[in-house]
Amino acid sequence: MENYLKTYVEYRKKIKAYGYFVWLMSWDQETEAPDASVEYRTKQYQVLAEEFYKIESAPEYLEAVDYLFAHLDEIDDKDLKVEIKQAEKALRMVKKVPKDELLEYQVLTSQASHVWSKAKNENNFSMYQPTLEKIFVFNRKLVKYLETDELKGYDILLDMFEEGFTQKEYNLFFNTLKEKLVPFVKEVTAKKDKFSRKLTKGVFPREKQKQFSEYLIDVFAYDRTRGLLKESAHPFTSGVTSTDTRITTHYYENNLTSSIFSSIHEMGHALYEIQNDPKYDDTFLHGGTSLGIHESQSRMYENMFGRSKAFWTVHYPKLQEIFNKELKGITLDEFVAFVNKSERSLIRVEADELTYALHIMIRYEIEKELIDGKLKVKDLPKRWNKLYYDYLGIRPKTDKEGVLQDIHWSGGAIGYFPTYALGSAYAAQIYQAMNKDLNIEEALLNNNIKAINAWTKEHIHKFASSKTPKEILMIATKEAFNPMYYVDYLKNKYQR
Numbered sequence: 001m002e003n004y005l006k007t008y009v010e011y012r013k014k015i016k017a018y019g020y021f022v023w024l025m026s027w028d029q030e031t032e033a034p035d036a037s038v039e040y041r042t043k044q045y046q047v048l049a050e051e052f053y054k055i056e057s058a059p060e061y062l063e064a065v066d067y068l069f070a071h072l073d074e075i076d077d078k079d080l081k082v083e084i085k086q087a088e089k090a091l092r093m094v095k096k097v098p099k100d101e102l103l104e105y106q107v108l109t110s111q112a113s114h115v116w117s118k119a120k121n122e123n124n125f126s127m128y129q130p131t132l133e134k135i136f137v138f139n140r141k142l143v144k145y146l147e148t149d150e151l152k153g154y155d156i157l158l159d160m161f162e163e164g165f166t167q168k169e170y171n172l173f174f175n176t177l178k179e180k181l182v183p184f185v186k187e188v189t190a191k192k193d194k195f196s197r198k199l200t201k202g203v204f205p206r207e208k209q210k211q212f213s214e215y216l217i218d219v220f221a222y223d224r225t226r227g228l229l230k231e232s233a234h235p236f237t238s239g240v241t242s243t244d245t246r247i248t249t250h251y252y253e254n255n256l257t258s259s260i261f262s263s264i265h266e267m268g269h270a271l272y273e274i275q276n277d278p279k280y281d282d283t284f285l286h287g288g289t290s291l292g293i294h295e296s297q298s299r300m301y302e303n304m305f306g307r308s309k310a311f312w313t314v315h316y317p318k319l320q321e322i323f324n325k326e327l328k329g330i331t332l333d334e335f336v337a338f339v340n341k342s343e344r345s346l347i348r349v350e351a352d353e354l355t356y357a358l359h360i361m362i363r364y365e366i367e368k369e370l371i372d373g374k375l376k377v378k379d380l381p382k383r384w385n386k387l388y389y390d391y392l393g394i395r396p397k398t399d400k401e402g403v404l405q406d407i408h409w410s411g412g413a414i415g416y417f418p419t420y421a422l423g424s425a426y427a428a429q430i431y432q433a434m435n436k437d438l439n440i441e442e443a444l445l446n447n448n449i450k451a452i453n454a455w456t457k458e459h460i461h462k463f464a465s466s467k468t469p470k471e472i473l474m475i476a477t478k479e480a481f482n483p484m485y486y487v488d489y490l491k492n493k494y495q496r
Ligand SMILES: [Zn+2]
Pocket: 265, 269, 295, 298
């Protein structure tokens, strides 16, 4: 036992160190590395990645994980137990899938995003179809290799991204949305709002947007000694420890609110990891427990705090001060209505809070049918367009604004989409629980987001990934997942 533990801890230390440098490289690449640096960096990266792989797949290390997993009840440290369980689960793919099939699939998915992006640009699904077929063929085999007594089929993929959430939970969730939300969305979006051309057609200088995002860092008490804000093509959060978690945003001069809500969204993600208990920094438990819980934090900060009237009552004057010309004559009420407008749209990433989950529901149904074999990849565009018509009442005219819009499947991420919708639903349930302990509206009006951060730290963030999503939900809200909080939240907000 002692020896295996020692080996495990030694390897963990090495894996963390290599992981850190790979992380640093990719952060640099995404944010400020000059274009010409790519070749040299790639060369160094390949050497490092090879060494990294050797360590992660060292027989000595795998043996230690296996042994410790088989002797879990002899381990006293609760966190270590959780860590070993997660390590064993992560290694299952390497152990159960034949090596040549796995390598072939890795090559396939590393090239697929290129094929996808070409097909998307040329608006031609048939260019992408053969690649996508291979991806789904592999995933149908994968679920056979990984099946257990409890988990089979699509459930295996769902559980990989959100532990404990399978079709049982998701069917309940999405059926609730189908019944309660689909008719409501049709009703709310039947009438289109009109907004001042200043908001819809204005030009908002980059430098001023940057100034406001910097201001938001202090508003949200995102600790500048532990994080920073840069720019990238697509906003993201990237961190390694509670002392270093960074975010990016993107400034569009024709869109004032995009960078504002991206910055707040990413700060929600970053606060989660910065507020992890530092004792996890040197372990594999640092970070968020799941994609769904992570997304619940970003969306709660972005949508529930960041788009509220209380929030803008305090911060709109600052925004108007910075954009004194651009926002002249735009009242607080108009601005708040503008950032909460809802309309039916074809593109998921541009969807608003009300309609977003319906975009996800469509992808969930399609993934389920593809993995079950009920739907063929060649029939995908037709099925996609029909579901958009059924749930959102609109039909894509081309595959570019339909089935070709998302990158996810090309990277092999199947079972990932549902966590996005789940995150919003978790957020609504967590918000209700938090509001019992502290008056959120009052905290926002007092510009006291620190009080909110203290609550999220105590009930969610500090646990890092030492608890499962279901356990976190139970700790934070004292009840199991209940999608009605989400439906009620949206109905309250969008009822006219
Ligand atoms: Zn996010």
